[in-house]
Amino acid sequence: MSHCYKFLAPFYNKFTKDDGDYDRWAEYILKAAHEHGSKRGVDIACGTGKMAKRLCAAGLNMIGVDKSTRMLMWARDDYRTLWVYQDMRKLKLIRLADIAVCVNDGINYLKPTELDDFFLHVHDNMTPGGPFIFDISTPYKMAGMDKQLYYWDDDKATLFWNNKFTGRRLIMDLVLFVKMTHGAYLRKEEQHIQYPHTIESITAAVERNGFTMREVTESYGLPLRPESDRWTFYAVRDMR
Numbered sequence: 758m759s760h761c762y763k764f765l766a767p768f769y770n771k772f773t774k775d776d777g778d779y780d781r782w783a784e785y786i787l788k789a790a791h792e793h794g795s796k797r798g799v800d801i802a803c804g805t806g807k808m809a810k811r812l813c814a815a816g817l818n819m820i821g822v823d824k825s826t827r828m829l830m831w832a833r834d835d836y837r838t839l840w841v842y843q844d845m846r847k848l849k850l851i852r853l854a855d856i857a858v859c860v861n862d863g864i865n866y867l868k869p870t871e872l873d874d875f876f877l878h879v880h881d882n883m884t885p886g887g888p889f890i891f892d893i894s895t896p897y898k899m900a901g902m903d904k905q906l907y908y909w910d911d912d913k914a915t916l917f918w919n920n921k922f923t924g925r926r927l928i929m930d931l932v933l934f935v936k937m938t939h940g941a942y943l944r945k946e947e948q949h950i951q952y953p954h955t956i957e958s959i960t961a962a963v964e965r966n967g968f969t970m971r972e973v974t975e976s977y978g979l980p981l982r983p984e985s986d987r988w989t990f991y992a993v994r995d996m997r
């Protein structure tokens with residue numbers, strides 16, 4: 758089983774085309790940036806840079822950080838952003854960020870025991886008073902994915918994505934068939950493991966590590982519901 762996003766990366770943008778309203782999400786983030794006077798941002802677990810590119814186009818000076826070189830390869834067509842290969846659990850930026858974001862599940866890749874260290878690293882790389890906006894898939898969404906098989910297909914590749922949720926982990930087994938020039942298909946496998954977190958555990962970890970939680974909403978600004986599948990957290994780095 759291969760490292761996650763190794764084989765998926767070239768197909769990620771197509772595969773997630775309808776996953777998430779990035780333009781609306783960017784508006785929410787840019788409103789916070791405007792309110793705080795943020796000029797320099799970081800997109801943590803930026804992947805192919807879907808959010809970093811939008812924020813850069815809106816005038817923010819961005820750094821994108823990810824631990825998948827393959828995902829970053831697809832990000833770097835935007836030369837105005839600095840793309841950095843780095844594990845977010847050891848985040849170390851060349852300059853402080855006035856605003857930090859982590860969009861579309863990045864934090865679900867962290868174990869509950871890794872949250873404190875992660876939030877402390879983000880804190881240490883931000884200017885005081887700056888907003889940190891991130892989202893996670895909810896336990897409700899993850900439970901609903903248990904035993905579900907998703908399927909995606911085009912003329913270049915076919916993806917089968919099988920899910921198992923144990924209550925503590927969501928194990929996603931991906932089988933990708935990539936079409937070769939001579940018409941045969943190459944079979945690739947990769948496994949992704951995500952961890953459920955609660956609003957309480959995230960808020961406690963954030964506030965233990967130098968932030969104040971300002972609001973928690975469904976999917977970038979909507980009211981929370983028991984069936985929310987994405988929670989967005991808007992924290993502000995403390996002044997000290």
Ligand SMILES: C[S@@+](CC[C@H](N)C(=O)[O-])C[C@H]1O[C@@H](n2cnc3c(N)ncnc32)[C@H](O)[C@@H]1O
Binds near residue numbers: 843
């Ligand atoms: C679901 S993708 C989201 C990518 C991007 N934020 C977006 O909105 O399209 C999750 C990303 O998290 C990255 N990731 C997972 N664990 C990471 C870690 N420890 N450090 C940095 N990036 C990580 C993966 O490589 C992947 O690009």
